Amino acid sequence: MALFGHFAHGYRGQRKSRALPTPGLFNQRLQPLASEIHPDQRSTSMTTVLPESPAVPADAPRTWSFVNRLTGRPEQVTCMLGCTASHSTEMDAPAHPDDIWCQSSGEDVFLPVNETGSPEFVRVLSSTLNVMPFSTTIAYRLPHVSIEVMQDSWIEGLDPDGLETVIGTLAERVEQLRRTHAQLVKARAEYR
Template sequence: MTTLPLEPATVSSVSAPRTWLRRIHSGGQIVETCPDWCTDTHRNDGSGYLDDLQHGAAFDGLELAVFDAEHGTVPMPVLAARINVDPYSSDSRRSTPHVHLEPFQDEVMECLTPDEFAAVIAQVRAHCDRMDEIHAQLVKARAEYR
């Protein structure tokens, strides 16, 4: 049985499944094993309720400089994502790997299936194409304005 790392692991640095002995709040214990893609440290998962356990891999969002009336321009993460699974959940959407997407800070789209996540990606991509059109119109407007 391998021990949990003290620092977050990256997918490339995980060579063998990480396992640990977990004490269950109601009594007993269980050997837990991370999926290969899990980068969570599980530092605080040595004991507790079964359904408290999650495996996941977080992906940082793009940071955009956004105006804030109190602080001026501040970096705001957008489109951050996390692959997640709650292995002991009775909700099949949670007990199967899924994506939690944060379109912008503190707003979450939960339990997206691969098809649902693909649909969101397609919407964002289409919107970026529209933004390219707006950009071209802005360049033209500025050239004509001079």
């Protein structure tokens, strides 16, 4: 992953206060995959989780204040459009400026991933749009995207060109998977 090395420094794109949901209705396309899972680990569900609703309409940025823990003085913050973070923790008690960030999350998708000998539903290819107005990394003070490739494994700080590079890389992999799918269908048909 040397290609993305310069994006993967500094903060984590983790979502604030978001527990993993219980998987919901299983996607029809993954039914064949479910038959490959050990019967004791089989689940008939998969989840897509919508982001939290913003406190105000997406076309009206919120302005709020917090007490800077370093200086003891109040600081004013204006959220980016579409920010879904409540910021209540930062407003209620003195906060470090590095802990202030705006975030808007996309839908979460979970797939059964076998990392420990039995499949578990893991969040994959989730993304967040972020702004960290007090970051020591100047680029993070502008809107940027973090992609959670697989639960707790992030590509961070993507500007538009960086995000386009990731999208292109994933599109190439999807095309490879389509070719592999065609090979699998043919191999199964000939195997009978």
